[in-house]
Structure formats: structure tokens, C-alpha cells
Amino acid sequence: MKKLITLLLFGLCAFANAQQKITFSYDSAGNQIVRSLCLSGCSPTGKSVEEVKEMEAVTNDDLLKFAKEDVISYYPNPVKEQLYLKWELINDNKVSSITLYSFSGQVLQTFSRTESTDNQVISFGDYPRGVYLVVLNYKDGDQKTIKIIKQ
Known part of the structure; x- marks a missing residue:
């Protein structure tokens, strides 16, 4: 023993x-x-x-940009819970709406009334892992699409 x-x-x-x-x-x-x-x-x-x-607050250094001259920033990618979007209003060309799509094309969320703001927080907590598309629709008809990966 x-x-x-x-x-x-x-x-x-x-x-x-x-x-x-x-x-x-x-x-x-x-x-x-x-x-x-x-x-x-x-x-x-x-x-x-x-x-x-x-991390107390998201700073400009934390945000990713498409290119140096671009006016849209986002953080983090890949995302776990929340995606932070920020954009600059240039030449009175405002973001009129933001749409979140699944990779298969299904509309998951739509954010309207974004013309008076320069940022948006999108919650990804309820969505499964995968690839998503965030489309920013401008007042003049242009669009910017961001590919987001959810972990």
C-alpha cells in the first residue's frame, strides 16, 4: 500500500x-x-x-484600412464578438446604410440612419464561424465591401 x-x-x-x-x-x-x-x-x-x-477604447492605430487614402477603418478581423467600423465623411458623401451578408448572400442585418454618424459597432456574437460581407452604401450610390472572418 x-x-x-x-x-x-x-x-x-x-x-x-x-x-x-x-x-x-x-x-x-x-x-x-x-x-x-x-x-x-x-x-x-x-x-x-x-x-x-x-484595451480601454479602440484607437485609430488599432483600426485596419483598405489603403492609405481610404476613409474606412475596421477592427478586428478576424472578429469574435464585435466589429468596429469607422469612416470619414468626405465631400458630403455620407454612408447611407450598412448591410451585413452571410457569404451565401443572405441579409443578416441592416443598419440605416448612418448619415449622421461616422462609426458603427456590429455584433457577431450570435453568428457561427465563417466568412461574412459588410457592405457600406454611400449616398451617391457607391459601395464598399469588407470581407470579415468570424472565429
């Missing part, structure tokens, strides 16, 4: 330290890019709680 208890305690200690033998590296967006097995001299590569920056 003593041998069995000793063996169980040894196994528990071995499995408790097994979690520290795999190290992960992440890119600036928080995506895992490297997973490595460390056999001796392991040092954790993760950031401590103090080093992690809490």
Missing part, C-alpha cells in the same frame, strides 16, 4: 510540472505563433499580468 501511495504522489508531482514544459509565443494581436517543447531550463515566455495592456 505504501508503494502505491508513493507511486501516486510521484505521478502527481510529475504531471503537475508537465504544464511548464511547453512554451508558447504570441504575435502582437495575441495569436499563437510558436509552440515549443522545453526539456530543461525552461523560462515562461508569456507576459505577466502587469505587462498586458488592457
